Amino acid sequence: MAAPFVTLSLNPAIDQTVELEALxxxxxxxxxxxxxxxxxxxxxxxxxxxxxxxxxxxxxxLGEANDAPFRALFAGRGITDCCLxxxxxxxxxxxxxxxxxxxxxxxxxxxxxxxxxxxxxALAPLHAAxxxxxxxxxxxxxxxxxxAETYAELVALLTEQGARVxxxxxxxxxxxxxxxxxxxxAVKPNRHELEGWAGQPLAEREALxxxxxxxxxxxxxxxxxxxxxxxxxxxxxDGAVQVRPPAIAVTSSVxxxxxxxxxxxxxLAENLPLEALARxxxxxxxxxxxxxxAGLPGRAAVEEIAAGLTAEPLA
Numbered sequence: 629m630a631a632p633f634v635t636l637s638l639n640p641a642i643d644q645t646v647e648l649e650a651l652x653x654x655x656x657x658x659x660x661x662x663x664x665x666x667x668x669x670x671x672x673x674x675x676x677x678x679x680x681x682x683x684x685x686x687x688x689x690l691g692e693a694n695d696a697p698f699r700a701l702f703a704g705r706g707i708t709d710c711c712l713x714x715x716x717x718x719x720x721x722x723x724x725x726x727x728x729x730x731x732x733x734x735x736x737x738x739x740x741x742x743x744x745x746x747x748x749x750a751l752a753p754l755h756a757a758x759x760x761x762x763x764x765x766x767x768x769x770x771x772x773x774x775x776a777e778t779y780a781e782l783v784a785l786l787t788e789q790g791a792r793v794x795x796x797x798x799x800x801x802x803x804x805x806x807x808x809x810x811x812x813x814a815v816k817p818n819r820h821e822l823e824g825w826a827g828q829p830l831a832e833r834e835a836l837x838x839x840x841x842x843x844x845x846x847x848x849x850x851x852x853x854x855x856x857x858x859x860x861x862x863x864x865x866d867g868a869v870q871v872r873p874p875a876i877a878v879t880s881s882v883x884x885x886x887x888x889x890x891x892x893x894x895x896l897a898e899n900l901p902l903e904a905l906a907r908x909x910x911x912x913x914x915x916x917x918x919x920x921x922a923g924l925p926g927r928a929a930v931e932e933i934a935a936g937l938t939a940e941p942l943a
Contacts, residue, residue, distance in 0.1 A: 631683055631684065631685040631708065631757045631758075631762060632682060632683050632684070632761065632762065632763065632897060633674075633677050633682050633683065633684040633685070633762070633763050633764075633765070633893060633897070634684070634685045634686075634687060634754060634757040634758055634762055634763075634764050634765070634791075635670040635671070635673050635674045635677075635684065635685070635686050635687065635688075635764075635765045635767065636670050636687050636688050636751075636754050636764070636765070636766050636767070636782070637668045637669065637670030637671050637674075637686065637687070637688035637689070637711070637767065637768055638670075638688050638689055638742075638747075638750070638768065638770055638771055638774065638778070639668065639689070639719070639739040639768055639769045639770055639771040640666070640667065640668025640670065640671050640688060640689070640690060640698070640718055640719075640768070641667050641668045641718060641719050641720060641721040641736070641737070641739075642664055642665070642666060642667060642694065642697055642718055642719070642720045642721070643664065643665045643666075643667035643720075643721050643723055643882065643921070644662060644663075644664050644720055644721070644722055644723065645662065645663050645664075645665070645723040645725055645732075645880065645882065645920060645921075646659045646661075646662045646722065646723065646724050646725065647659060647660040647661050647662065647725045647727065648660065648724060648725060648726055648727065649727055649728060650726055650727065650728035650729065651724055651726040651728075651729070651731075651733060657724075660727070663920060663921065664697060664720075665697065665701075665920075665921040665922060666697040666698040666700070666701040666922075667721070667882075667883070667921075667922060668688075668767075668768050669767035669768035669796055669885075669886050669889070670686065670688060670765060670766070670767040670768055671686060671688075671698065671701070671922065672883045672886035672887070672890075672922035673765050673767055673796075673886050673887075673889050673890045673893065674686045674705075674707050675701060675705055675707070675922040675923050676886065676887045676890035676891075676912060676916065676922060676923060676924050677890045677893065677894065678705035678706055678707050679705065679923050679924035679925075679926065679927075680890070680894055680912075680924060680927055680930065681927050682894065682897075683708075684707055684708070685707070685708040685710055685753070685757040686702060686707050686708065686709060686710065686711055687710045687711060687712075687750065687751075687753045687754040687757065688711050688712070688750060689711065689712055689714055689742055689746060689750050689771070690711045690712070690713050690714070690718050691713070691714060691715075691716045691717040691718035691719075691740070692713035692714065692715060692716070693715075693716060693717045694717045694718055695711075695713060695718065698711065698718070701922075705923075708757075710753035710754075710756075710757065711750070711753075712746060712749050712750040712753075714742050714743060714746050715743070716740050717740070719737040719738070719739045719740065720737065721734065721735065721736045721737060722734075722735040723735075723880075723882050725880060725882075730878060731881075732880065732881050732882055734882075736769075738771075738772055739769070739771040739772060740771065740772070741771060741772040741773035742771055742773065742774075747774065747778075751782070754782075754786075755785070755786075755789065758786050758789045758790075758791045759789060759790055759791070760789075760790030760791075761790065761897075762786075762789075762790065762791040762792070763791065763792050763793075763794065763813075763893045763896050763897050764786045764791040764792070764793045764794070765793075765794045765795075765796070765889060765890075765893055766779050766782055766783070766793065766794070766795050766796070766797070766812075767794075767795070767796040767797070767886065767889060768796070768797070769797075769798070769801075770801055776799075776800035776801050776803070776804045777801075777804045777808075778801065779795055779797055779801050779804065779805050780801075780804040780805045780807075780808035780810075781808075783795065783805060783808060783810055783811070783812045784808065784809070784810035787810055787812075792813040792814075792896050792897075793812040793813055793814075794812060794813060794814045794815070794816070794889060794892055794893050794896070795812045795814070795815050795816075796815070796816045796817075796885070796886070796889045798817065798821040798824065799821075799824060802815075802817060802821060802824075802825055803825055806825060806843065806848075811846065811847045811848050812848060813848070813849045813850065813896060814848065814849060814850040814851070814852065814892055814896060815843070815848055815850075815851055815852070816852040816853075816854060816885065816888060816889050816892060817853060817854075818853065818854045818855070818856075818885060819836065819853060819854070819855055819856075822836065822839060822840070822853055826839050833861070833870075833942075836853055836855075836861060837861060837863065837868060837942055840853055840861060840863040840868070841863055841865075841868065843863075844863050844864055844865045845865055849864060849865075850862065850863070850864055850892065850896070850902075850905070851863045851864075852888065852892055852906075852909065854884075854885050854888055854913075856881075857873065858870075858872065859871045859872035859873050859910060860888065860906070860909070860910060860913075861942070862902060862905065862906035862909070862939075864902055866902075867902055867941065867942075868941070868942040869902060869903055869906050869939040869940055869941055869942060870939070870940045870942055871906045871907055871909075871910040871937055871938070871939050871940070872910075872937075872938075872940075873910065873913070873914050873917070874914055874933060874936060874937065876914060876917060876918060877918065878917045878918070879917065879918050879919055879920055880917070880919070880920045880921075881917060882920075882921075883916055883921070883922045884913045884916050884917055885913070886916075886922065887912040887913045887915065887916035887922075887924065888909045888910065888912055888913040889909075890912050891905075891908045891909030891910070891911065891912030891913065891930075892905065892909045894908060894912070895908045895909060902939075903939035904939075906939045907934045907935075907937045907938075907939055908930075908934050910934070910937055911930050911931070911933040911934035911937060912924065912930060914933050914937075915929060915930045915933055
């Protein structure tokens with residue numbers, strides 16, 4: 629039976645967040661503390677959907693030598709674990725949390741090239757968990773050795789199976805998805821990723837909006853562009869809105885974009901209209917900002933945040 633939500637993480641990571649009073653480049657920094665979390669975009673999306681109360685299956689690749697944080701996450705959140713274990717370790721990413729600046733510096737490692745036969749074995753559970761009504765999320769970077777067209781090819785296959793596909797990717801994989809004949813239901817680039825695809829700066833909101841509208845006109849049902857402290861743009865062929873985040877204390881911005889993807893997936897599953905979907909996605913992201921590691925404080929708290937947000941219509 630197809631799961632309502634299925635995520636794919638081909639290059640997940642263990643995030644080690646190191647908390648600093650203030651980051652001093654080129655100097656010795658004394659940490660206030662450090663925590664480790666199972667992470668990667670698809671894993672983070674699965675965790676947020678599970679906290680929302682959804683049934684979700686996680687698929688992808690994990691290193692068998694250090695999968696304990698992932699096993700604990702899946703068991704604790706009730707996520708169905710269909711990830712393939714391969715020899716070696718899942719990569720570790722370093723997140724330097726600067727309390728004084730309220731900013732996080734990411735140091736992301738490239739990951740290990742999987743064995744040649746691993747991709748087909750990892751994708752079998754993805755296809756098994758997909759069917760009409762499924763929302764499938766393809767998120768994150770690809771490990772070394774996989775072609776940039778991997779996501780684009782999966783969009784076509786999963787769409788044929790009846791799924792609505794959400795893609796959160798960057799660089800060559802994003803370009804391949806956006807140039808393919810079969811387009812996903814939704815994409816969520818940030819400003820930098822959209823600029824990279826467009827090949828030009830998009831400093832003004834009007835330029836961002838025009839680029840997103842052009843993608844929507846080509847057949848992507850929802851284009852969401854995350855803008856950090858400015859919130860996000862949500863664009864369809866019929867309209868566009870911007871939702872700005874509420875004034876809240878930020879614990880960690882790591883994974884806020886992944887939480888937004890989870891909110892988009894949850895909104896698509898319920899066929900929410902644009903403004904309601906935008907407020908939900910932004911509420912997922914805002915709720916995540918108050919926590920370290922992937923996850924949400926619970927459905928009621930997220931709904932309360934969403935109720936206080938405004939979706940500003942854009943001409």
